[in-house]
Amino acid sequence: MIELIRVFKRFGSLQVLNGVSLTFRKGENTVILGKSGTGKSVLLKHVVRILEPDSGTVLADGRDISQFSDSELMEYRKTLGFLFQGAALYDSLSVFENVAFPLRRHLKLTETQITDRVTEALSWVSLPDAGSKMPSELSGGMRKRVGLARSLILNPAVMLYDEPTTGLDPITSNEISDLILKLQKQFGTTGLIVTHDMPCAFKVADRAVLLSEGNLLYDGEITGLEKSVDPLVHHFYQTSVAKRPEQLS
Ligand SMILES: Nc1ncnc2c1ncn2[C@@H]1O[C@H](COP(=O)(O)OP(=O)(O)OP(=O)(O)O)[C@@H](O)[C@H]1O
Ligand SMILES: [Mg+2]
Numbered sequence: 001m002i003e004l005i006r007v008f009k010r011f012g013s014l015q016v017l018n019g020v021s022l023t024f025r026k027g028e029n030t031v032i033l034g035k036s037g038t039g040k041s042v043l044l045k046h047v048v049r050i051l052e053p054d055s056g057t058v059l060a061d062g063r064d065i066s067q068f069s070d071s072e073l074m075e076y077r078k079t080l081g082f083l084f085q086g087a088a089l090y091d092s093l094s095v096f097e098n099v100a101f102p103l104r105r106h107l108k109l110t111e112t113q114i115t116d117r118v119t120e121a122l123s124w125v126s127l128p129d130a131g132s133k134m135p136s137e138l139s140g141g142m143r144k145r146v147g148l149a150r151s152l153i154l155n156p157a158v159m160l161y162d163e164p165t166t167g168l169d170p171i172t173s174n175e176i177s178d179l180i181l182k183l184q185k186q187f188g189t190t191g192l193i194v195t196h197d198m199p200c201a202f203k204v205a206d207r208a209v210l211l212s213e214g215n216l217l218y219d220g221e222i223t224g225l226e227k228s229v230d231p232l233v234h235h236f237y238q239t240s241v242a243k244r245p246e247q248l249s
Contacts, residue, residue, distance in 0.1 A: 001026050002047055002158065002190075007056035009042060016042050018214030019056065024158070029184055029191035031201045031222060033236070034211035040194040041085055043211065044160050047192065048080060049073060078106055081156035083147050085163045085194075089135040095122070096131035099149045106154060121149040125179060141172035148179060158190040159183060165197045177203040198241050210236060 002024040009017040016039040024030050024047075032040050045051040046058055049065050058065045060076060068076055089098045099118045103109055109117070122128055125145040135143060144164065151159065161180065165173035177200040183189045184204075195201050201208065202222055210218035210225070210233060218225060218233045225237045 001059075001061060002192075003057075003059040004043070004046065005057045005059065007043075007046060007053045007058065009039070009046070009051065009053055015214055017046075017053070017056075020211070020214065020216060022209060022216060022219070024190060024192055026157075026190055027184070027188045028206045029180070029193060029204045031205040031208045032192065032194045032211060033196075033201065033208055033218075033240075035236075036196075038211045039214055040211055041162055044082070044084075044162055044192060044194060047158075047160060048077065048082060078154055079157045080160060081151035081154065081158070082160040083144075083151045083162065083164050084160075085166070089138075089143060089146055089150075091135050093135075094131065095127070095133050095135065095138070095146050098135065098146060099131075099153055102150060102154050117153060118149075121153050122146075124152070125149045126175075141168050141175070144168065144172075144176055145179070148176070152183060152189075155187070156189065158192065161191065161193045161195070163195055163197075164193065165195065165200050170199070173197055173200055174203070176200070180204045196240070212236075 004020055004022045006019045006021055007017050008019055020043065032043065034040050042051060046053060052066060065076060096118055099121055100114050103114050103117060118131065122131055125148050127142060127145050130142065138146065165176050168176065180191060180193065181204055184191055191204065193204055205222040207220065208222035208225060209216055212232060217230060218228060225233060228234055
């Protein structure tokens with residue numbers, strides 16, 4: 001379980017997080033919604049401790065992550081998989097080596113064990129034969145899948161997805177959404193999913209939160225967005241969902 005308690009973060013004069021309190025529950029997929037620039041990526045970066053709060057606390061299984069020593073932080077990060085916005089593959093490495101990278105870095109495995117794990121991860125994202133390809137030979141959807149394989153190779157308990165489907169066509173987006181669900185169902189992975197892709201959000205969410213101007217405007221079932229009487233939530237729903245109902249199936 002990961003918990004943010006009254007987290008404040010500002011950059012210069014810009015107050016990005018304004019006392020956000022939010023608990024991500026084990027095994028649950030939480031979709032984080034909100035317009036561009038509201039601090040969704042900043043929030044995820046606090047969970048990984050790439051950014052630290054000005055005030056407030058981030059707890060992982062009840063422990064304040066700001067108090068972690070370097071080795072504790074490394075152990076903690078091993079339990080997280082992240083697929084960051086625009087996350088690049090290493091262009092000079094083959095797909096196989098991209099996916100093997102976290103294994104080589106964090107675990108002492110034999111080459112046979114590495115091959116087995118990478119092969120399994122690539123099959124899992126439906127790219128069993130892509131290992132010898134170079135990233136430049138891949139389509140956008142394939143790159144996302146390889147990124148996903150690399151993120152999940154250490155069997156993370158928690159996956160952070162920052163706009164996992166951006167730039168993909170609806171069919172490929174839907175396939176990525178299916179993978180997010182499969183990961184949750186098969187391994188009980190907790191998911192923190194930042195997305196503007198409402199069909200993806202509706203598909204994967206156990207719960208949705210809406211961030212606006214550094215505060216949580218909504219926290220509940222994603223289907224409840226439609227019924228909210230809060231004018232800002234209503235506006236968000238109208239502009240992002242209601243006009244495209246055909247995409248929600
Ligand atoms: N390291 C940083 N230094 C200064 N400002 C930053 C930094 N990181 C983010 N910001 C600012 O914080 C605000 C929130 O950024 P963030 O990337 O979290 O937005 P977002 O909600 O993820 O938007 P998008 O949907 O476009 O990805 C933006 O105004 C951004 O410019
Ligand atoms: Mg972002």
